[in-house]
Amino acid sequence: MAVAIADQSADPRQGQSHSRPASTRLTSVQRALLALVALELVVLYAPTVAWLFDRWTMSVWHNAHGMLIPFAVAYFAWQELRPMAHLEIRPSPWGFAFLLAALGLHVLDAGMHTQILSAASIVVALPGLSLLFLGAARTKAIAFPLAFMVFMLPLPLVVTERLHLLLREIATVATTTIIPWLGISVYAEGTALHLREGVLVIGDACSGFSTLYASCAVAALVAYSCDRPAGRIAALLGAVPIAVLSNIIRIVLLVLAVRFLGIGSLDTWIHPGSGILTFVIALPVILWLGRQSPAEASR
Secondary structure: HHHHHHHHOOOOOOOOOOOOOOOOOOOOOHHHHHHHHHHHHHHHHHHHHHHHHHOOOOOOOOHHHHHHEEEHHHHHHHHHHHHHOOOOOOOOOOOHHHHHHHEEEHHHHHHHHHHHHHHHHHHHHHHHHHHHHHHHHHHHOOOOHHHHHHHHHOOOOHHHHHHHHHHHHHHHHHHHHHHHOOOOEEEOOOOEEOOOEEEEEEEHHHHOHHHHHHHHHHHHHHHOOOOOHHHHHHHHHHHHHHHHHHHHHHHHHHHHHHHHOOOOHHOOHHHHHHHHHHHHHHHHHHHHHHOOOOOHHHO
């Protein structure tokens, strides 16, 4: 009996489970499957990605911010996954539900030829791929970055038309209220501002929609990163009015340019430069609203 006890103490592995340590990395088979799936998705979604790129680069007044969204998602997903490197990878079959839904959207779009449904299916497919190859725990950790991909999508025309018109009307009313206080006579007809020097038409490009969409995306990102509940709420609630106000400031400045430099100033760098100004005004304010607390910033 004493010998048996001595032998057991000499080999600490006796009496312990012989189960293998949990795998924290993808196996060679999983890597091969991942590469195959990636190749298939590249072929499947190449036309959709080309369409998205075309929409992103069409004009800074449309969806230019969408080009930055995948890079932001990749960075924040990497930040969330770094501390979880030790966790076991347990693929979840629920990923197939997301993939089937994504493929359904893609097939539906193939018949409708809208491209927007196919683009939306990319957003739906990503959590499915994450569940299959990274597991439920990691997918939960990167749920927000994956959901943030929705901001890369151009909004449907039926939505943007109404938004453009509403924003143009708001800008017209606000400008015709402010300009007389600056000693300038103005008369509004629809969304056209009649000045002594000429007519300034507030078109879709001047509606401020691009600033509004980008501001909402930045506000969501700020709220996700902010450690203060008050900062999160302020960023989310302030995004829309800040974007609208920045565009009103832009149009007022354009009216002043027309008044003092002539109607021809709209054909110079002043017009596109004023559009960039809306981003310069709105985005820093939103970032300031969601700033870190002093204790967090000092770390």
